[in-house]
Amino acid sequence: MSLPLLDELAALRQAALDGFKAAPDAATLDRARTSFLGTQGRFTALLKQLGTLPKEARPEAGKAINAAKTELEAALETRRRELELLAATPTEPTDFTLPGRRRSLGRLHPLTLVTEDIVRSFRKLGFAVADGPEIEDEYHCFDALNTPADHPARDTQDTFYLDTPNRQLLRTHTSSVQIRVMARQTPPVRIIVPGRVYRRDNADATHNPTFHQVEGLYVDRGVTVADLKGTVEFVFRDLMGPETRIRFRPHYFSYTEPSFEIDFSSALTRKMGREWLEIAGCGMVHPQVFENVGYDPEVWTGWAFGFGIERIAMIRYAIHDIRMFYQNDIRFLRQF
Secondary structure, eight states: OOOHHHHHHHHHHHHHHHHHHHOOSHHHHHHHHHHHHSTTSHHHHHHHGGGGSOGGGHHHHHHHHHHHHHHHHHHHHHHHHHHHHHHHSOSSOOOTTSOOOGGGOOOOOHHHHHHHHHHHHHHTTTOEEOOOOSEEOHHHHTGGGTOOTTOGGGSTTTSOBOSSTTOOEEOSSTHHHHHHHHHHOOSOEEEEEEEEEEOSOOSSTTOOSEEEEEEEEEEETTOOHHHHHHHHHHHHHHHHOTTOEEEEEEEEETTEEEEEEEEEESHHHHHTTOSOEEEEEEEEEOHHHHHHTTOOTTTOEEEEEEEEHHHHHHHHHTOOOGGGGTSOOHHHHTTO
16 A cells, blocks of 8 residues: 555655764764654654554554664664764874873772782792683582582582583582593692682672682692691781681591691681681592592592682671672772
8 A cells, every 4th residue: 555654754764864874973863863753753743643544554554654663763773872982982093102090090809819819829839720611510510529419519509500401500619620620631730720609609798609719739649638738827827927827627528538627817817806717628639539530549649628719808808798899889999
């Protein structure tokens, strides 16, 4: 059906497209928008003419008007983004070799500061930094680490599983990287693995569904708990002060045997009203884990440990709510 209204619509559509494209700045573009698409605009007036059409012609005309309006709104948004980019583009050549203005520089996040200090301490002992994927599979995150299928850590109440055919998950610890490193590297191995991990845990101000861990692994001939204790004491005294004291308590982890929890005591814990504070878990690598990666447990021994980077930062800076690290409050971040 040929309708004069549709001919008028085609001309109006083209005029609007040309007007949007020709707008040299945001103010002109907004005036063009008001002229065509505003409450008193030309398209609105055209829409009001639908009532004057024969009843059988209204659906076709209404559909055409709505399609044209959708097209114009998309063209309007495209031109708006083009003008924003144009406004942000320097009008004169920029010399990127000029010195920067220090007052415009940002600051390192407190978690970055603590992570760099931890890495620096372990590098003094010859440890290399390893990295791995945050989206993991059950083998690297649980099976290879001697964590059975009925272990509570594998429940959906504790682990973020992804809706994928191979049941991928967000890693619950960076121990999965230890498995990946051992699977491709023969001993000796001496690594630390700082990184982000995920758990369904936000019960209070000291827990968050995502946080950062650093885990360490040392494998060689004749490695003992004494090597573990000496390394832990060196690192925590380097991080928390030379007067820091360390103690080990027996514990259970499925991928180490024997296993321990580590407490430390220092001036920082006493400021918190505590003499001792649990800070990390560790132990000698379980022989089954070595067999899973192809190491002979009769030849190689090793230890592994892990602790939370947020925990260290909260103690060091006297922060009582872990959520402050993730709220991006500039008043908080400027203190570091």
